[in-house]
Amino acid sequence: MQRRDFVGLSAAALVGSRHLLAQPSTRSAATRTALWRPPELRPATAISLRANAHRVHTGVGNGGMAMTLGDGAVGPTLRIRRGERARISLLNELDEPTILHWHGLRVPEEADGHPRLAIGTGQRYEYGFDVMDRAGTYWYHSHPHHRTGPQVVRGMAGLLIVEDEEEEALDLPRGAREVAVLIQDRRLTAEGEISFDPQMHERMEGFFGDVPFGNGTPSPGIAVDSAMYRLRIVNVTASRITRVALSTGATMTLIGVDGGLLPAPVAVDHVDLGTGERADLLVDFSGMAAGSSVMLKSLAFPPPYRGMGGMGGMGGMGMGGGTRQGGEMDLLEFTVTREVRERRWTPTPFPAISLPDPAQAARTREFRFQNMRMQHTINGRQFEMDRMDETVRFGSTEIWRFTNESNFPHPVHMHEVQFRILERRGGRGAIFPWERGLKDTALLYPGETISVAATFDAHRGRFLMHCHNLVHEDMGMMMNYAIE
Numbered sequence: 001m002q003r004r005d006f007v008g009l010s011a012a013a014l015v016g017s018r019h020l021l022a023q024p025s026t027r028s029a030a031t032r033t034a035l036w037r038p039p040e041l042r043p044a045t046a047i048s049l050r051a052n053a054h055r056v057h058t059g060v061g062n063g064g065m066a067m068t069l070g071d072g073a074v075g076p077t078l079r080i081r082r083g084e085r086a087r088i089s090l091l092n093e094l095d096e097p098t099i100l101h102w103h104g105l106r107v108p109e110e111a112d113g114h115p116r117l118a119i120g121t122g123q124r125y126e127y128g129f130d131v132m133d134r135a136g137t138y139w140y141h142s143h144p145h146h147r148t149g150p151q152v153v154r155g156m157a158g159l160l161i162v163e164d165e166e167e168e169a170l171d172l173p174r175g176a177r178e179v180a181v182l183i184q185d186r187r188l189t190a191e192g193e194i195s196f197d198p199q200m201h202e203r204m205e206g207f208f209g210d211v212p213f214g215n216g217t218p219s220p221g222i223a224v225d226s227a228m229y230r231l232r233i234v235n236v237t238a239s240r241i242t243r244v245a246l247s248t249g250a251t252m253t254l255i256g257v258d259g260g261l262l263p264a265p266v267a268v269d270h271v272d273l274g275t276g277e278r279a280d281l282l283v284d285f286s287g288m289a290a291g292s293s294v295m296l297k298s299l300a301f302p303p304p305y306r307g308m309g310g311m312g313g314m315g316g317m318g319m320g321g322g323t324r325q326g327g328e329m330d331l332l333e334f335t336v337t338r339e340v341r342e343r344r345w346t347p348t349p350f351p352a353i354s355l356p357d358p359a360q361a362a363r364t365r366e367f368r369f370q371n372m373r374m375q376h377t378i379n380g381r382q383f384e385m386d387r388m389d390e391t392v393r394f395g396s397t398e399i400w401r402f403t404n405e406s407n408f409p410h411p412v413h414m415h416e417v418q419f420r421i422l423e424r425r426g427g428r429g430a431i432f433p434w435e436r437g438l439k440d441t442a443l444l445y446p447g448e449t450i451s452v453a454a455t456f457d458a459h460r461g462r463f464l465m466h467c468h469n470l471v472h473e474d475m476g477m478m479m480n481y482a483i484e
Ligand SMILES: [Cu+2]
Pocket: 376, 409, 410, 411, 467, 468, 469, 472, 473, 477
């Protein structure tokens, strides 16, 4: 990547806000494609989602075949109020099985998208569930056995935004000042097709692309006013950990994570997100001159691999193509096109969160994430559709302890709960600001053990816990658990 810092630093920039103007980019916005903002649907009335394959713009050639819900490059954005009932009808027009999972929401078993519920071509699946979770940035994606990777990489995902009165009272930026983006990294063929065919070493570390996509838009950019924005980010990559930061190094205000608002906003200069994790941020463009721009980047960091000498090597490219894990990537460019003067958003106290209490834990369970003989396993086993691996008592609180004995990082995802991360031992040895509050996915590096507390009091039924690296998940790094 070329450094663009310090080039074209204007006088206007120098007198402006300390937040963003230190090093404005001069790269032309013309090299970026306008970020697509998917249509918003409110499922208070029944909505229909049609899974189908169609051609989308990829920035190369005639584009590539995607699989999405609807006609866009990713699915429509679902915007739901807490307490509302969602009625969603899925029609499968793909030539392979599919099913949808509402990532982060606690829903009844039959609505949770377990792979055994996958439907065939031409079939419909009717979802009905009450949204009981807090306002926040959730998402949905397909979850068929062995095919989640190829489907999600090709676009079978969408944003799912939950609203509630508690959050509305904070008067956060909304409407055009709220930007929600599904981040992906894709690998394109010379013709522009979306490729996903993990080779042997990629079946171990994961699959990495080199073209950033936002909401299905290649190398996206967005025009903004010189004002405060709310930026919701979802990591929808197959395998990439994104270290999200601004090219200026300016701080952002982290207001929420997977399960909604944090107990209090916190200033951060970056946020690490594994696949499935979300960040809800306030980004301040106020004081920026029209024409200046800032890049939302994934910063470079050492690949968190153990014992392999860093499989992707230290160069920019991984072994099979694509930018290696930890490689730098330009995710989304903001260009100020209109200068406005507005009163600054002033933080008001955030609503209290009730977090699972480890003192109430009935028991502790241990889960070891391992890779042996070219397989990814949890407690030595691969996923079996009908084997019940753990049974939890309805209403109880437990501590689940995840230990990574493998050579690769794993974003561990639990269905049906929002958990609290209690501690991380080994490896990075700390809980980061973006890991406080309620979480459904937590990044586990080699050598780390993290303990989480969860209360299983939403629904009885059969649910999943799995690695959200889509390659690992499709290879069976997943288990069933029952709440009875
Ligand atoms: Cu994994």
